Amino acid sequence: MKVVIKTYSVFKDVLGNEIELELKEPLTVRELLRILEERYTLPRDLEKLVIVDDKVVDENYVIDRDTTVHVAPPFSGGGRLVDVKILDEDSEVDFNQLLKGLMNSGAGALSVFVGFVKKYVEDHEVYELEYSAVNSVALKQLEKIAHEEAEKHGLNAVVLWHYLGKRKPGDVTVIIATVAQNRVSALNATRNILERVKKEVPIFKLERRSDGEYWVVGDAKRYQRRASNE
Incomplete structure (x- = not known):
């Protein structure tokens, strides 16, 4: 199994741009870091941010195949992690792993918003929501919002993931997480990102419920779907 280690900042000075192992x-991230510390003198006194497959992972994550592992010191000042994804309906999110990774960013506040499908709307039972989008445009717009709000609020990290496809009551639809030096910046950024996603991203929502099907536009406007469109 070949693992490529790419390093950044002060770690790059020690290990070089990348090494191959x-x-x-299989081994855990904790075991991999121990190898890097003992064999390649990676500094022990600095926290390590580890990214695999574009995700921040914790020390219990198991590396069991050929892959590239990014190792960086905690972000400060100008460095930041911006993680934007469109998830399909079969994707599962490990919230423990996500939160642990963000809490290792060296900042002082983490704000998280998780949207999920309601069971009832206007006293009618909701069976499911179906999200569709102009994928390429939606992803670019999500990235634009994430980067702009990260810059505006001085964030250390921002995660913005949105599901497409069919979602049942209780299923997650959107995840927004922001990391900042203080709670005000993190909370304001999370709120702004959510409102901008609703207004600026071409993601469309069809609500199927006990009294029919409705296109949901914005926060609350619902337009009943015509039978001829089915």
């Missing part, structure tokens, strides 16, 4: 069996 040939491993005979």
Whole structure:
């Protein structure tokens, strides 16, 4: 199993831009970092931010295949993590892993918003929501919002993930997480990102419920779907 280690900032000065390791069996991130500290003198006194497959992972994450692992010190000042994704309906999110990774960013506040499907709307039972989008445009717009709000509020990190496809009551639809030096910046950024996503991103929502099907536009406007459109 070949694992490529790419390093940044002060770690790059120690290990160089990247190194390759040939491993005979799976190992955890904790075990990998120990190898880097003992064999390659990676500084022990600095926290490590580890990213695999574009996700921040914790020390219990198991590396069990050929992959690239990014290792960086905590963000400060100008450095930041911006993680934007469109998820399909079969994707599952490990919230423990997500939060642990963000809490290791070296900042002082973490704000998280998780949207999920309601069971009842206007006293009518909701069966499911179906999200569709102009994917390429939606992703670019999500990235634009994330970067702009990160810059505006001086965030250390921002995560913005939105689901497409069918979602049942209780299913997650959108995840927004912001990390900042203080709670005011984190909370304001999360609120602004949510409102901008609703207004600026071409993601469309069809609500199927006990009294029919409705296109949901904005926060509350609902237009009943015509039978001829089915």
